Amino acid sequence: MSPVTVVIVLLLVVILALLLVGAIAGLAVKLLWWALVGLVIGALARLVLPGQQALGILATLLFGIAGSLLGGILADAFDLGGILQFVLAVAVAAVLIATLGPRFSRSTT
Numbered sequence: 001m002s003p004v005t006v007v008i009v010l011l012l013v014v015i016l017a018l019l020l021v022g023a024i025a026g027l028a029v030k031l032l033w034w035a036l037v038g039l040v041i042g043a044l045a046r047l048v049l050p051g052q053q054a055l056g057i058l059a060t061l062l063f064g065i066a067g068s069l070l071g072g073i074l075a076d077a078f079d080l081g082g083i084l085q086f087v088l089a090v091a092v093a094a095v096l097i098a099t100l101g102p103r104f105s106r107s108t109t
Contacts, residue, residue: 038065041086045093053097059104060097067093 039057042064046053055063071089075081080088 034065034068035061037068038062040064041068041071041089041093042097044090045097048090048094049098053101055097055101055104059101063096063101064093067091067096070096 039061042060042062045064045067046055046060068089071092072085074092075085075088
């Protein structure tokens with residue numbers, strides 16, 4: 001194997017490794033962003049609902065993420081803008097908390 005071929009192979013390996021590290025870091029940042037958005041949407045959905053919900057932070061986060069994903073899919077299907085997509089995500093998360101929340105509530109004993 002010539003030295004030029006070895007250098008080219010090493011460069012390709014380094015480039016592939018950098019791309020892989022970049023993809024993993026990008027995924028981690030995206031997951032953290034989804035968690036933050038889910039927590040905000042879940043908290044807003046709990047504020048919209050009357051009364052007190054006995055949900056923990058994790059359940060609020062999960063309902064918020066589910067609401068934002070379902071709201072985003074519905075808003076995209078109906079070709080709605082960004083503000084309406086946010087409102088729809090909060091509404092979907094509120095419906096999820098109202099219907100499924102009592103199953104995931106913390107015991108208050």
